[in-house]
Amino acid sequence: METILFFAFAKPDGSLGKSAREALAAAKELAEKVAPNAFIGAVAGGKTDPAASLLAGAGCARVLAAENPALDQARYAADAAALEAAARAAEATLVLLPGTSRAQRVLGGAAHRLGGRADTHVTELRPAEGGIEATRWHYRQRIEARFTREQRPWLVTLDPSGFAPWEAAAAEPAPEKLATPIDENALRTRVVGFKAPESGAETIRPDANLLFVAGAGWTKKQADGKPHVEEAERLILEFLRLSRASLGSSKSLVDLAGEGEAVLSFLTHLHQVGQTGATPRHPKGLAACCHGEEPHTVGWRFINERRAINLDPNCGWARGKADVLYVADAFAVMAELNKILAERAGQSPRQES
Numbered sequence: 077m078e079t080i081l082f083f084a085f086a087k088p089d090g091s092l093g094k095s096a097r098e099a100l101a102a103a104k105e106l107a108e109k110v111a112p113n114a115f116i117g118a119v120a121g122g123k124t125d126p127a128a129s130l131l132a133g134a135g136c137a138r139v140l141a142a143e144n145p146a147l148d149q150a151r152y153a154a155d156a157a158a159l160e161a162a163a164r165a166a167e168a169t170l171v172l173l174p175g176t177s178r179a180q181r182v183l184g185g186a187a188h189r190l191g192g193r194a195d196t197h198v199t200e201l202r203p204a205e206g207g208i209e210a211t212r213w214h215y216r217q218r219i220e221a222r223f224t225r226e227q228r229p230w231l232v233t234l235d236p237s238g239f240a241p242w243e244a245a246a247a248e249p250a251p252e253k254l255a256t257p258i259d260e261n262a263l264r265t266r267v268v269g270f271k272a273p274e275s276g277a278e279t280i281r282p283d284a285n286l287l288f289v290a291g292a293g294w295t296k297k298q299a300d301g302k303p304h305v306e307e308a309e310r311l312i313l314e315f316l317r318l319s320r321a322s323l324g325s326s327k328s329l330v331d332l333a334g335e336g337e338a339v340l341s342f343l344t345h346l347h348q349v350g351q352t353g354a355t356p357r358h359p360k361g362l363a364a365c366c367h368g369e370e371p372h373t374v375g376w377r378f379i380n381e382r383r384a385i386n387l388d389p390n391c392g393w394a395r396g397k398a399d400v401l402y403v404a405d406a407f408a409v410m411a412e413l414n415k416i417l418a419e420r421a422g423q424s425p426r427q428e429s
């Protein structure tokens with residue numbers, strides 16, 4: 077008989093983020109099938125009340141709250157201690173966490189201390205003969221593995237964007253305060269601030285509805301025989317500002333920087349989508365000035381509706397990779413699109429400086 081523990085770190089305001097609510101929905105669904113009376117929720121953070129209410133509303137039989145100023149920010153020693161304490165208090169056999177960097181970092185250490193096993197990047201969990209079956213991808217999303225484990229406790233992080241987030245009403249919780257032994261040594265690491273890659277942090281938005289991909293065409297010579305990189309930068313940044321889309325790129329475009337060519341200054345290798353890049357998850361995708369070659373489009377596996385703008389009607393996108401291909405000049409299309417978006421938002425598009 078399984079005892080399922082859902083564990084998450086709260087945001088500074090005490091609530092749960094989207095990926096945590098997605099993992100909560102997945103944990104609840106599994107618990108209803110395999111452990112209806114043994115579904116426990118735990119939250120750790122500087123504040124925990126809003127998250128505890130959400131866990132109570134999700135039907136957790138017990139709600140554990142590790143509330144401690146030391147858990148306000150991610151710190152390995154304190155976070156691992158909180159996870160270990162929650163798993164022990166719940167006597168959990170299966171511990172489910174959202175696949176955030178904070179949870180991934182402490183998963184292995186906590187599993188070791190608990191004498192259990194850890195798995196990351198799981199995309200599905202379901203009851204199966206002889207236990208619970210997990211699904212995850214390997215080798216850049218090419219191989220799907222389904223597996224079970226006999227060892228317990230089994231600690232699992234669930235990849236974001238695979239489940240609809242838990243949204244239902246919160247309930248009045250009666251959280252059990254979880255004593256988390258965090259000694260002085262666990263606090264030697266001090267978080268002094270955040271430093272993210274300059275451009276990537278601003279334009280990579282995993283929660284966006286739209287992925288906008290810029291290809292190398294933006295930097296190529298155009299009809300007048302000259303490249304228009306500055307105009308490309310302005311059009312793309314304006315579109316991202318108005319649409320709140322996430323920015324991706326082809327490998328060719330991000331590599332150009334290393335080759336000393338004129339490039340879009342806000343692109344880094346973090347933006348690269350494809351075989352040797354990222355495989356983001358967004359409901360929609362729009363590629364512009366990108367040829368749509370296979371090593372690029374394998375990264376679009378989890379983009380549901382795909383559109384592309386390319387001058388070439390025989391580009392890779394035309395060969396069954398995009399749902400809609402606009403054979404048009406991306407400079408003209410994006411300028412018009414920005415005008416429409418600005419009008420809708422009641423703003424005037426930014427003038428060329």
Ligand SMILES: Cc1cc2nc3c(=O)[nH]c(=O)nc-3n(C[C@H](O)[C@H](O)[C@H](O)COP(=O)(O)OP(=O)(O)OC[C@H]3O[C@@H](n4cnc5c(N)ncnc54)[C@H](O)[C@@H]3O)c2cc1C
Nearest residue numbers: 291292293326327350351352353365366367371372387406
């Ligand atoms: C092992 C391996 C791994 C790889 N991994 C990746 C990967 O992870 N990600 C990735 O992206 N690539 C990857 N590649 C490279 C990939 O095969 C392609 O070469 C690359 O994606 C092409 O990039 P692109 O379409 O931006 O550029 P290009 O091939 O140069 O295409 C530019 C396009 O812009 C169009 N264009 C130009 N001007 C305009 C305009 N005004 N309006 C509209 N369209 C215009 C042109 O018609 C052209 O189709 C990999 C290759 C290999 C061999």
